[in-house]
Amino acid sequence: MPELPEVETTRLSFAHRIEGARVVDVRMGKPLRWPLGCDALALRQNHVGSVTRRGKYLWLPLRVADEDEAAGGGLLMHLGMSGSLAFRDQVDHPGKHDHFDLVTTKGTLRLTDPRRFGAVVWSPSLTTGSAAKLLANLGVEPFDPAFTGLQLHGALRRRKVAVKTALLAGDIVVGAGNIYACEALFTAGIDPRLRSDKLSKPRSERLCQAVRSTLAQALRLGGSTLRDFRDAHGMAGEFQSHAQVYARAGQPCTVCATPIRKIVQGQRSTFFCATCQTR
DNA sequence: CTGGGCTCCTGTCAGC
């Protein structure tokens, strides 16, 4: 589910409210993708710092306030395919898909994740331990000035996979998942099947701009709510109704009316317009 | 090192 716009929308919706809170209790539900990596009770008395994002991961820094239950470090969170976070003053008894509650003096942060591909992992810091390992192979942030057409061209030149697959891999540029990779390629007018190393510099420049503009537009619209995405206030996103190709197989292209095609690349569906995406 | 395929898990929907 959550690609960069959804993760960032989530972060913006609760980061300012949880900052400075003291952890009062922690509740774990069914196992998530990885174990927490520390004693959950050791998180109590820690203070939550400023929540940041790297790719599709969120980082909740913790500061030790009471040496008895010291954890420090922070929590690296990932929403997987079906995860969402809610931050509420008061939470109900956990439902069957609520697998993590961080109860704080300012409210409770709850991870709901039916498929449990998501994760909450403790790490001593962002640059050491499990966080460092999980973030090690991430590509550049799409809104970082270091992400340029030239840089993208250089990275794609060394791959032979389809450009769509290379975008999804996240080790060149982070943030574009299946929806936004499809949408960015449409905006750039590039065939998703094109081999990465066949992208010219002008095409790479267009793709760079398209990745950025697509993610920026999605961010303005609060992400995409296909089924169950909500930000931490429970607000749905609006991007899905602006999608030009994603989930529109058989429907007319908004530009040229050619029916949108659906193919499979690397076990993921790709949607594209065979007329518009040839430049 | 690269690329392809599998896997984790649950819910939903199309088709019979």
Add this chain to the structure above:
DNA sequence: TGCTGACAGGAGCCCA
């Protein structure tokens, strides 16, 4: 209405 199979926003891991 009930069953079965395909598919879903991610990404780590294993093997060729």
